[in-house]
Amino acid sequence: MIEFDGAEVALEPDRTGDEPVRILHPLDLVLAERRIAVIGPNGSGKSTLARLINGLVLPTAGAVRVRDAAGSPLDTIDDGAKVRRRVGFVFTQPAAQLVMPTVLEDVALSLRREHRRRAERDAAALAALERFGLAALADRSVHTLSGGQQQLLAIASVLAAGPGILVADEPTTLLDLRNARRIGELLLGLDQQLVVATHDLELAAQCDRALLVEGGRVVADGGPADVIAHYRATV
Numbered sequence: 001m002i003e004f005d006g007a008e009v010a011l012e013p014d015r016t017g018d019e020p021v022r023i024l025h026p027l028d029l030v031l032a033e034r035r036i037a038v039i040g041p042n043g044s045g046k047s048t049l050a051r052l053i054n055g056l057v058l059p060t061a062g063a064v065r066v067r068d069a070a071g072s073p074l075d076t077i078d079d080g081a082k083v084r085r086r087v088g089f090v091f092t093q094p095a096a097q098l099v100m101p102t103v104l105e106d107v108a109l110s111l112r113r114e115h116r117r118r119a120e121r122d123a124a125a126l127a128a129l130e131r132f133g134l135a136a137l138a139d140r141s142v143h144t145l146s147g148g149q150q151q152l153l154a155i156a157s158v159l160a161a162g163p164g165i166l167v168a169d170e171p172t173t174l175l176d177l178r179n180a181r182r183i184g185e186l187l188l189g190l191d192q193q194l195v196v197a198t199h200d201l202e203l204a205a206q207c208d209r210a211l212l213v214e215g216g217r218v219v220a221d222g223g224p225a226d227v228i229a230h231y232r233a234t235v
């Protein structure tokens with residue numbers, strides 16, 4: 001569960017002494033559904049909203065809290081590094097988060113806390129790759145993968161660390177239709193709670209709830225069909 005309690009993001013005023021610019025206006029929301037889409041025009045604040053959920057952006061006022069599993073405490077996000085073990089984040093550009101030379105090493109890096117011994121870590125990493133149909137690519141350089149394979153690997157690496165919540169920021173934007181559907185289906189089928197900021201309305205339509213963000217405010221919130229219809233009617 002994710003709770004926004006008057007959370008807002010404002011930029012410091014510049015030297016002209018102007019009012020701070022609000023990127024996200026104070027937001028009160030409880031997100032309890034398993035799959036939540038955040039849609040809206042470019043620059044509306046979707047990424048900022050998504051980044052608040054894993055501490056990549058901290059609110060300048062108010063609070064964001066997460067509970068990543070039944071029975072776990074509702075914790076305020078005030079330390080990005082701590083929350084990132086509980087809330088995974090997948091970026092639009094998978095290459096940005098693939099940091100190790102080979103596919104296996106990249107997944108193994110996510111497992112360094114759980115498995116201190118290299119052999120155990122590699123075995124767990126291989127099992128994670130198998131789950132995503134990537135085992136045959138284990139020794140390949142991450143740079144030789146296709147965009148779809150890279151996005152799949154980025155998701156596998158993030159999920160290997162066992163987060164209870166997954167946030168994805170436009171994960172299908174750079175993919176062709178086939179890979180976009182494949183990644184979309186994978187994300188929608190996860191056990192974890194999913195928050196996905198997306199321009200992919202086909203993906204948004206399959207979520208349990210959608211939020212329409214415009215000008216840093218949530219202007220529609222509810223079933224995806226209604227929220228998408230509202231969005232289409234306003235562009």
Ligand SMILES: Nc1ncnc2c1ncn2[C@@H]1O[C@H](COP(=O)(O)OP(=O)(O)OP(=O)(O)O)[C@@H](O)[C@H]1O
Pocket residue numbers: 011023040041042043044045046047048049
């Ligand atoms: N660190 C920052 N400094 C200055 N402006 C910022 C910063 N972060 C975001 N913004 C501005 O805040 C607004 C919202 O940005 P955000 O990236 O959240 O939008 P978005 O809805 O995800 O857009 P897109 O669909 O184009 O990715 C934009 O106008 C952006 O330029």
